[in-house]
Amino acid sequence: MARWESGARDRLQGAALELFAANGFDGTTVAEIAAAAGLTERTFFRHFTDKREVLFTGQEAFEQVFITGLAATTDDEPMSIITAALRSAATFFPEDRRRWSRVRQQVIDAHEALRERELLKLSSLAAALTTALSARGVDSTSAALAAETGVTVFRTAFAAWIAPGETRSLAALQDTVMERLHTLVAPL
Protein backbone atom coordinates (compact mmCIF):
# COMPACT_ATOMS: atom_id res chain seq x y z
CA MET A 1 0.00 0.00 0.00
CA ALA A 2 1.35 3.46 -0.91
CA ARG A 3 2.39 5.60 2.01
CA TRP A 4 -0.14 8.33 1.18
CA GLU A 5 -2.88 5.79 1.61
CA SER A 6 -2.00 5.22 5.24
CA GLY A 7 -5.21 5.34 7.27
CA ALA A 8 -7.29 4.99 4.10
CA ARG A 9 -9.14 1.98 5.43
CA ASP A 10 -10.17 3.76 8.63
CA ARG A 11 -11.17 6.88 6.73
CA LEU A 12 -13.30 4.82 4.32
CA GLN A 13 -14.99 3.01 7.20
CA GLY A 14 -15.71 6.22 9.06
CA ALA A 15 -17.05 7.97 5.97
CA ALA A 16 -19.19 4.96 5.03
CA LEU A 17 -20.76 4.67 8.47
CA GLU A 18 -21.67 8.36 8.57
CA LEU A 19 -23.26 8.14 5.13
CA PHE A 20 -25.13 4.90 5.93
CA ALA A 21 -26.47 6.48 9.13
CA ALA A 22 -27.54 9.68 7.34
CA ASN A 23 -28.86 8.31 4.02
CA GLY A 24 -29.42 4.60 4.68
CA PHE A 25 -27.34 1.68 3.41
CA ASP A 26 -29.17 1.48 0.08
CA GLY A 27 -29.06 5.26 -0.31
CA THR A 28 -25.25 5.36 -0.21
CA THR A 29 -22.92 4.62 -3.14
CA VAL A 30 -19.28 3.55 -3.10
CA ALA A 31 -18.50 6.71 -5.12
CA GLU A 32 -19.97 8.85 -2.32
CA ILE A 33 -18.03 6.96 0.35
CA ALA A 34 -14.76 7.36 -1.52
CA ALA A 35 -15.43 11.06 -2.16
CA ALA A 36 -16.31 11.69 1.50
CA ALA A 37 -13.03 10.03 2.52
CA GLY A 38 -11.11 12.06 -0.08
CA LEU A 39 -10.12 8.88 -1.92
CA THR A 40 -10.95 7.16 -5.20
CA GLU A 41 -13.38 4.29 -5.82
CA ARG A 42 -10.38 2.25 -6.92
CA THR A 43 -8.85 2.71 -3.46
CA PHE A 44 -12.15 1.68 -1.86
CA PHE A 45 -12.10 -1.58 -3.81
CA ARG A 46 -8.51 -2.25 -2.76
CA HIS A 47 -9.76 -2.36 0.84
CA PHE A 48 -13.30 -3.76 0.56
CA THR A 49 -15.00 -6.08 -1.92
CA ASP A 50 -18.29 -4.18 -1.58
CA LYS A 51 -20.28 -1.76 0.60
CA ARG A 52 -21.47 -4.50 2.91
CA GLU A 53 -17.95 -5.58 3.77
CA VAL A 54 -17.34 -2.19 5.41
CA LEU A 55 -19.80 -3.32 8.12
CA PHE A 56 -18.70 -6.95 8.34
CA THR A 57 -14.94 -6.82 7.93
CA GLY A 58 -12.99 -8.42 10.74
CA GLN A 59 -15.38 -11.34 11.28
CA GLU A 60 -12.48 -13.81 11.44
CA ALA A 61 -10.74 -11.72 14.07
CA PHE A 62 -14.06 -11.41 15.95
CA GLU A 63 -14.47 -15.20 16.12
CA GLN A 64 -10.79 -15.69 16.85
CA VAL A 65 -10.85 -13.52 19.97
CA PHE A 66 -13.48 -15.86 21.50
CA ILE A 67 -11.50 -18.95 20.47
CA THR A 68 -8.27 -17.51 21.90
CA GLY A 69 -9.92 -17.03 25.30
CA LEU A 70 -11.41 -20.49 25.14
CA ALA A 71 -8.07 -22.08 24.28
CA ALA A 72 -6.25 -20.25 27.10
CA THR A 73 -8.38 -21.48 30.00
CA THR A 74 -7.62 -24.75 31.79
CA ASP A 75 -11.16 -24.99 33.16
CA ASP A 76 -13.24 -28.13 32.49
CA GLU A 77 -16.79 -26.85 33.02
CA PRO A 78 -18.35 -25.93 29.64
CA MET A 79 -19.86 -22.67 30.90
CA SER A 80 -16.61 -21.67 32.63
CA ILE A 81 -14.81 -22.25 29.34
CA ILE A 82 -17.42 -20.08 27.61
CA THR A 83 -17.00 -17.40 30.26
CA ALA A 84 -13.27 -17.31 29.45
CA ALA A 85 -14.16 -16.89 25.76
CA LEU A 86 -16.50 -14.00 26.61
CA ARG A 87 -13.83 -12.26 28.73
CA SER A 88 -11.44 -12.43 25.82
CA ALA A 89 -14.12 -11.15 23.42
CA ALA A 90 -14.71 -8.10 25.60
CA THR A 91 -11.15 -6.92 24.81
CA PHE A 92 -12.25 -6.66 21.16
CA PHE A 93 -14.71 -3.90 22.14
CA PRO A 94 -12.83 -1.23 24.08
CA GLU A 95 -14.46 2.08 24.98
CA ASP A 96 -13.27 3.85 21.83
CA ARG A 97 -15.18 1.34 19.71
CA ARG A 98 -18.53 1.91 21.40
CA ARG A 99 -19.68 4.82 19.23
CA TRP A 100 -18.82 2.95 16.01
CA SER A 101 -20.63 -0.16 17.28
CA ARG A 102 -23.68 1.88 18.22
CA VAL A 103 -24.05 3.53 14.80
CA ARG A 104 -23.20 0.28 12.99
CA GLN A 105 -26.02 -1.50 14.83
CA GLN A 106 -28.52 1.23 13.89
CA VAL A 107 -27.56 0.83 10.23
CA ILE A 108 -27.91 -2.96 10.44
CA ASP A 109 -31.21 -2.90 12.36
CA ALA A 110 -32.74 -0.71 9.64
CA HIS A 111 -32.00 -3.19 6.83
CA GLU A 112 -33.35 -6.75 6.67
CA ALA A 113 -30.56 -8.22 4.54
CA LEU A 114 -27.93 -6.75 6.88
CA ARG A 115 -29.81 -8.16 9.90
CA GLU A 116 -29.77 -11.59 8.23
CA ARG A 117 -26.04 -11.24 7.61
CA GLU A 118 -25.45 -10.31 11.26
CA LEU A 119 -27.47 -13.31 12.45
CA LEU A 120 -25.41 -15.56 10.19
CA LYS A 121 -22.24 -14.11 11.73
CA LEU A 122 -23.42 -14.94 15.26
CA SER A 123 -24.60 -18.37 14.12
CA SER A 124 -21.14 -18.98 12.68
CA LEU A 125 -19.64 -17.91 16.02
CA ALA A 126 -21.88 -20.38 17.90
CA ALA A 127 -20.82 -23.16 15.51
CA ALA A 128 -17.12 -22.32 16.03
CA LEU A 129 -17.55 -22.35 19.83
CA THR A 130 -19.46 -25.66 19.65
CA THR A 131 -16.65 -27.20 17.62
CA ALA A 132 -14.00 -25.90 20.03
CA LEU A 133 -15.88 -27.24 23.08
CA SER A 134 -16.41 -30.62 21.40
CA ALA A 135 -12.69 -30.78 20.65
CA ARG A 136 -12.11 -30.46 24.42
CA GLY A 137 -14.26 -33.53 25.06
CA VAL A 138 -17.55 -31.82 25.92
CA ASP A 139 -20.50 -33.93 24.70
CA SER A 140 -22.28 -32.56 21.64
CA THR A 141 -25.51 -31.43 23.33
CA SER A 142 -23.69 -29.63 26.15
CA ALA A 143 -21.25 -28.11 23.66
CA ALA A 144 -24.04 -26.71 21.47
CA LEU A 145 -26.06 -25.53 24.44
CA ALA A 146 -23.13 -23.84 26.19
CA ALA A 147 -21.97 -22.23 22.93
CA GLU A 148 -25.45 -20.90 22.04
CA THR A 149 -25.93 -19.69 25.61
CA GLY A 150 -22.58 -17.91 25.44
CA VAL A 151 -23.64 -16.15 22.24
CA THR A 152 -26.94 -15.17 23.90
CA VAL A 153 -25.03 -13.66 26.85
CA PHE A 154 -22.74 -11.82 24.42
CA ARG A 155 -25.68 -10.47 22.37
CA THR A 156 -27.64 -9.37 25.42
CA ALA A 157 -24.62 -7.66 27.00
CA PHE A 158 -23.63 -6.12 23.67
CA ALA A 159 -27.14 -4.67 23.17
CA ALA A 160 -26.89 -3.13 26.65
CA TRP A 161 -23.35 -1.84 25.93
CA ILE A 162 -24.50 0.15 22.89
CA ALA A 163 -27.73 1.38 24.51
CA PRO A 164 -27.94 5.19 24.78
CA GLY A 165 -26.27 6.49 27.94
CA GLU A 166 -24.72 3.15 28.98
CA THR A 167 -21.19 3.63 30.38
CA ARG A 168 -20.29 0.22 31.90
CA SER A 169 -17.73 -1.88 30.02
CA LEU A 170 -18.79 -4.87 27.92
CA ALA A 171 -16.90 -7.15 30.33
CA ALA A 172 -18.88 -5.82 33.30
CA LEU A 173 -22.16 -6.13 31.42
CA GLN A 174 -21.36 -9.71 30.40
CA ASP A 175 -20.76 -10.59 34.05
CA THR A 176 -24.09 -9.00 35.00
CA VAL A 177 -25.94 -10.87 32.24
CA MET A 178 -24.28 -14.17 33.21
CA GLU A 179 -25.40 -13.66 36.83
CA ARG A 180 -28.89 -12.85 35.63
CA LEU A 181 -28.94 -16.03 33.57
CA HIS A 182 -27.95 -17.99 36.64
CA THR A 183 -30.78 -16.40 38.62
CA LEU A 184 -33.25 -17.18 35.83
CA VAL A 185 -32.26 -20.81 35.35
CA ALA A 186 -31.61 -21.71 39.00
CA PRO A 187 -35.28 -22.14 40.07
CA LEU A 188 -36.02 -24.64 37.27
Next chain:
Amino acid sequence: MARWESGARDRLQGAALELFAANGFDGTTVAEIAAAAGLTERTFFRHFTDKREVLFTGQEAFEQVFITGLAATTDDEPMSIITAALRSAATFFPEDRRRWSRVRQQVIDAHEALRERELLKLSSLAAALTTALSARGVDSTSAALAAETGVTVFRTAFAAWIAPGETRSLAALQDTVMERLHTLVAPL
Protein backbone atom coordinates in the same frame (compact mmCIF):
# COMPACT_ATOMS: atom_id res chain seq x y z
CA MET B 1 -60.95 -23.13 -3.72
CA ALA B 2 -62.48 -25.59 -6.19
CA ARG B 3 -63.31 -28.99 -4.78
CA TRP B 4 -60.97 -30.83 -7.17
CA GLU B 5 -58.09 -28.84 -5.72
CA SER B 6 -58.63 -30.25 -2.26
CA GLY B 7 -55.26 -31.37 -0.90
CA ALA B 8 -53.45 -29.37 -3.58
CA ARG B 9 -51.42 -27.45 -1.02
CA ASP B 10 -50.16 -30.60 0.70
CA ARG B 11 -49.39 -32.25 -2.64
CA LEU B 12 -47.43 -29.20 -3.78
CA GLN B 13 -45.46 -29.09 -0.52
CA GLY B 14 -44.68 -32.81 -0.66
CA ALA B 15 -43.61 -32.64 -4.32
CA ALA B 16 -41.50 -29.52 -3.72
CA LEU B 17 -39.65 -31.03 -0.78
CA GLU B 18 -38.83 -34.22 -2.69
CA LEU B 19 -37.52 -32.20 -5.63
CA PHE B 20 -35.52 -29.81 -3.40
CA ALA B 21 -33.93 -32.79 -1.62
CA ALA B 22 -33.11 -34.55 -4.90
CA ASN B 23 -32.04 -31.63 -7.13
CA GLY B 24 -31.35 -28.81 -4.67
CA PHE B 25 -33.45 -25.70 -4.05
CA ASP B 26 -31.90 -23.75 -6.94
CA GLY B 27 -32.13 -26.78 -9.22
CA THR B 28 -35.91 -27.00 -8.88
CA THR B 29 -38.46 -24.91 -10.79
CA VAL B 30 -42.07 -24.11 -9.90
CA ALA B 31 -43.08 -25.77 -13.20
CA GLU B 32 -41.43 -29.02 -12.05
CA ILE B 33 -43.09 -28.84 -8.64
CA ALA B 34 -46.52 -28.29 -10.19
CA ALA B 35 -45.98 -31.10 -12.70
CA ALA B 36 -44.82 -33.53 -9.99
CA ALA B 37 -47.97 -32.72 -7.99
CA GLY B 38 -50.15 -33.17 -11.09
CA LEU B 39 -51.21 -29.51 -10.94
CA THR B 40 -50.64 -26.31 -12.90
CA GLU B 41 -48.20 -23.49 -12.13
CA ARG B 42 -51.24 -21.25 -11.75
CA THR B 43 -52.48 -23.47 -8.95
CA PHE B 44 -49.03 -23.34 -7.31
CA PHE B 45 -49.18 -19.54 -7.26
CA ARG B 46 -52.66 -19.60 -5.73
CA HIS B 47 -51.11 -21.35 -2.71
CA PHE B 48 -47.57 -19.92 -2.50
CA THR B 49 -46.04 -16.61 -3.55
CA ASP B 50 -42.77 -18.33 -4.50
CA LYS B 51 -40.66 -21.48 -4.07
CA ARG B 52 -39.22 -20.31 -0.78
CA GLU B 53 -42.63 -19.91 0.81
CA VAL B 54 -43.17 -23.67 0.48
CA LEU B 55 -40.48 -24.07 3.16
CA PHE B 56 -41.47 -21.10 5.34
CA THR B 57 -45.25 -21.09 5.22
CA GLY B 58 -46.92 -21.24 8.61
CA GLN B 59 -44.43 -18.98 10.40
CA GLU B 60 -47.23 -17.01 12.05
CA ALA B 61 -48.81 -20.21 13.34
CA PHE B 62 -45.37 -21.36 14.54
CA GLU B 63 -44.85 -18.21 16.60
CA GLN B 64 -48.44 -18.24 17.78
CA VAL B 65 -48.17 -21.72 19.30
CA PHE B 66 -45.39 -20.45 21.60
CA ILE B 67 -47.36 -17.33 22.50
CA THR B 68 -50.49 -19.37 23.23
CA GLY B 69 -48.59 -21.53 25.72
CA LEU B 70 -47.03 -18.45 27.27
CA ALA B 71 -50.40 -16.71 27.64
CA ALA B 72 -52.01 -19.79 29.21
CA THR B 73 -49.63 -20.19 32.16
CA THR B 74 -50.19 -18.35 35.44
CA ASP B 75 -46.54 -18.80 36.45
CA ASP B 76 -44.45 -15.72 37.35
CA GLU B 77 -40.89 -16.99 36.85
CA PRO B 78 -39.63 -15.99 33.36
CA MET B 79 -38.09 -19.40 32.61
CA SER B 80 -41.22 -21.21 33.82
CA ILE B 81 -43.28 -19.05 31.47
CA ILE B 82 -40.86 -19.94 28.66
CA THR B 83 -41.13 -23.62 29.55
CA ALA B 84 -44.90 -23.35 29.12
CA ALA B 85 -44.33 -21.77 25.70
CA LEU B 86 -42.00 -24.64 24.72
CA ARG B 87 -44.52 -27.29 25.84
CA SER B 88 -47.14 -25.67 23.65
CA ALA B 89 -44.70 -25.46 20.73
CA ALA B 90 -44.00 -29.19 20.94
CA THR B 91 -47.63 -29.86 19.94
CA PHE B 92 -46.84 -28.16 16.62
CA PHE B 93 -44.38 -30.97 15.81
CA PRO B 94 -46.16 -34.31 16.20
CA GLU B 95 -44.53 -37.56 15.12
CA ASP B 96 -46.00 -37.47 11.62
CA ARG B 97 -44.22 -34.18 10.97
CA ARG B 98 -40.76 -35.46 11.85
CA ARG B 99 -39.86 -36.79 8.40
CA TRP B 100 -40.95 -33.54 6.70
CA SER B 101 -38.97 -31.49 9.25
CA ARG B 102 -35.89 -33.66 8.73
CA VAL B 103 -35.84 -33.28 4.95
CA ARG B 104 -36.76 -29.58 5.16
CA GLN B 105 -33.75 -28.95 7.41
CA GLN B 106 -31.41 -30.74 5.00
CA VAL B 107 -32.66 -28.51 2.17
CA ILE B 108 -32.20 -25.38 4.30
CA ASP B 109 -28.76 -26.35 5.62
CA ALA B 110 -27.51 -26.77 2.05
CA HIS B 111 -28.42 -23.20 1.00
CA GLU B 112 -27.01 -20.03 2.61
CA ALA B 113 -29.94 -17.74 1.79
CA LEU B 114 -32.39 -20.28 3.24
CA ARG B 115 -30.24 -20.60 6.37
CA GLU B 116 -30.33 -16.81 6.77
CA ARG B 117 -34.11 -16.87 6.35
CA GLU B 118 -34.42 -19.60 9.02
CA LEU B 119 -32.23 -17.61 11.42
CA LEU B 120 -34.43 -14.56 10.86
CA LYS B 121 -37.50 -16.68 11.67
CA LEU B 122 -36.00 -17.76 15.01
CA SER B 123 -34.84 -14.21 15.74
CA SER B 124 -38.39 -13.01 15.12
CA LEU B 125 -39.64 -15.71 17.52
CA ALA B 126 -37.20 -14.54 20.22
CA ALA B 127 -38.39 -10.94 19.72
CA ALA B 128 -42.04 -12.01 20.02
CA LEU B 129 -41.30 -13.95 23.23
CA THR B 130 -39.33 -10.99 24.64
CA THR B 131 -42.27 -8.67 23.96
CA ALA B 132 -44.75 -11.10 25.53
CA LEU B 133 -42.59 -11.50 28.68
CA SER B 134 -42.12 -7.74 28.96
CA ALA B 135 -45.90 -7.30 28.72
CA ARG B 136 -46.16 -9.55 31.79
CA GLY B 137 -43.91 -7.21 33.75
CA VAL B 138 -40.60 -9.04 33.35
CA ASP B 139 -37.70 -6.51 33.15
CA SER B 140 -36.22 -6.07 29.69
CA THR B 141 -32.88 -7.85 30.28
CA SER B 142 -34.51 -10.89 31.90
CA ALA B 143 -37.17 -10.95 29.19
CA ALA B 144 -34.60 -10.93 26.36
CA LEU B 145 -32.38 -13.44 28.11
CA ALA B 146 -35.20 -15.87 28.96
CA ALA B 147 -36.65 -15.57 25.44
CA GLU B 148 -33.29 -16.16 23.71
CA THR B 149 -32.55 -19.04 26.07
CA GLY B 150 -35.95 -20.55 25.27
CA VAL B 151 -35.19 -20.36 21.56
CA THR B 152 -31.78 -21.99 22.19
CA VAL B 153 -33.49 -24.84 24.06
CA PHE B 154 -36.00 -25.21 21.22
CA ARG B 155 -33.27 -25.23 18.54
CA THR B 156 -31.09 -27.70 20.40
CA ALA B 157 -34.01 -30.05 21.09
CA PHE B 158 -35.30 -29.67 17.54
CA ALA B 159 -31.88 -30.56 16.08
CA ALA B 160 -31.89 -33.69 18.26
CA TRP B 161 -35.50 -34.49 17.26
CA ILE B 162 -34.66 -34.59 13.55
CA ALA B 163 -31.33 -36.41 14.01
CA PRO B 164 -31.21 -39.78 12.25
CA GLY B 165 -32.64 -42.59 14.39
CA GLU B 166 -34.03 -40.31 17.13
CA THR B 167 -37.43 -41.52 18.36
CA ARG B 168 -38.11 -39.42 21.49
CA SER B 169 -40.76 -36.71 21.22
CA LEU B 170 -39.81 -33.05 20.89
CA ALA B 171 -41.45 -32.40 24.29
CA ALA B 172 -39.26 -35.05 25.95
CA LEU B 173 -36.14 -33.72 24.24
CA GLN B 174 -36.93 -30.15 25.31
CA ASP B 175 -37.22 -31.33 28.93
CA THR B 176 -33.86 -33.09 28.63
CA VAL B 177 -32.19 -30.02 27.11
CA MET B 178 -33.69 -27.75 29.79
CA GLU B 179 -32.30 -30.05 32.50
CA ARG B 180 -28.94 -30.03 30.79
CA LEU B 181 -28.98 -26.24 30.69
CA HIS B 182 -29.68 -26.19 34.41
CA THR B 183 -26.72 -28.50 35.03
CA LEU B 184 -24.46 -26.33 32.86
CA VAL B 185 -25.42 -23.01 34.44
CA ALA B 186 -25.75 -24.15 38.06
CA PRO B 187 -22.00 -24.27 38.90
CA LEU B 188 -21.43 -20.67 37.77
